[in-house]
Amino acid sequence: MINSKKFFTGIIIAISLIFIGTITANAQVSLPSINISMGQANSPTEFSKGLQILIWLTVLTLAPSIIIMTTAFTRIVIVLSLVRQAMGTAQLPPSQVIVSLAMILTFFVMAPTINEINTTAFQPYMNNKITQQAALKIGIEPLRLFMFKQTEEKDLALFVRMAKIPNPKTRVDVPTYVLIPSFIISELKTAFKIGFMIFIPFLIIDIVVASILVSMGMLFLPPPMIAMPFKIILFVLIDGWHLVAQSLVEGFVR
Template sequence: MKKNHILLLLCLLVVTSASVFVVPTMVSAAPAGAAGSANLIPSIDFQIGDGDKTPSGTATTLKILLMLTVLSVAPAILLLMTSFTRIVVVLSFVRNALATQQMPPNQVLVGLALFMTFFIMTPTFSAVNEQAVQPFMEGKLTQQQALVKASIPFKEFMAKQTRAKDLQLFLDYMKADRPKTIQDIPLTALVPAYAISELKTAFQIGFMIFIPFLVIDMVVSSVLMGMGMMMLPPVMISLPFKILLFIMVDGWYLIVKSLLTSF
């Protein structure tokens, strides 16, 4: 009887699997007219041809390729021209100091850094919108004039956070004269100078974050060695104390407050 039951179950499995694989095949093999309105996915067709070989057509094609290239690089450029760099580096230092591996996850840290960047950069974005975007949309400015107007608020923001030493490094390499005003600073020199200044500031904040957690590691290691537990990893014992200290002092509030006041 048991053998009969097993054979019956095997037959049912074979029939079921056969129906699962046969039905999609029959549906796909059905003619297009029989499908009717069931096929709701539109078809997409890409064609690459010779195109317009006139000078104007070639120029338009090159402009489109240049625009796509700029759009692909624009996010990285904007991230280096805002407060995102300092915030995400400091948050990464916090996680490394706590030694919590992937807690918080990278997505959470990057998301928090993005929203804090929007919050800090709101005055700059508003100035760009009022001085460049809206006049350009109304036809009062050309594209080149709008780009120049939009760069001024970013230059003012970055110049306040950039060290003169870093800016002078790139100006000397370009063999450019010392600019008289912030508007005269070229973006090709200001953006990398601002980036390395932000990295230095972020590392300074990260060093201050590491000190209390380093003290906890040293104390725990000394206690374990005194007790003769040299085979026990100190990180396993110090991690709960680090998290407890971070919670007691409201660490995330202090970190975010320090980042906001640093700008």
């Protein structure tokens, strides 16, 4: 009985020492303070710098949307999603895998454009050889060239007409705000064309399986459940992921 009391007393003392040590340690740690103040700018230069910071923060917030709108990501992620839907595998591969694969293929397709932007704009700017405005102007040109190569003239003419600007004689005359929606529309159209071609063989399997089940009198057996293994086998036998990745990458005009 005495040993038990000693044991519990020792536990209480140990917990108390740990608690006191934690309080002391927390009391000794000083957290950094961040002060944000607003006031009048003393010169136009200070106002300009503050405005530039605000603009860059806005750009960083919209960066994911900008990446989606101006790169190969839109077409790739739509085609991969349509492949999954055509196979009827519900959430396999998971959406995270689809998006990750789309991002990897996007970086692969955009690698030449990114390298050109890095060589002609980013590195000279980091070495203080050109100004920020010049870097932005030079850096956007490879991206504009990539978008021009994927954009159909009909879609470009549509947004030129809706923007109510004179008909451009060269690519330089086309504003970026007109080029981007034209590029997105063309990418959506191309993605659904590829998706339609992918759907056809899987649709044939669905029709054949449904016809067999009806002829056998198995009306209450869901055809998609029976057809899914045959779709997976077909996709594996023809090395489907290899063909999809190859067609996606080679489908972009460089």
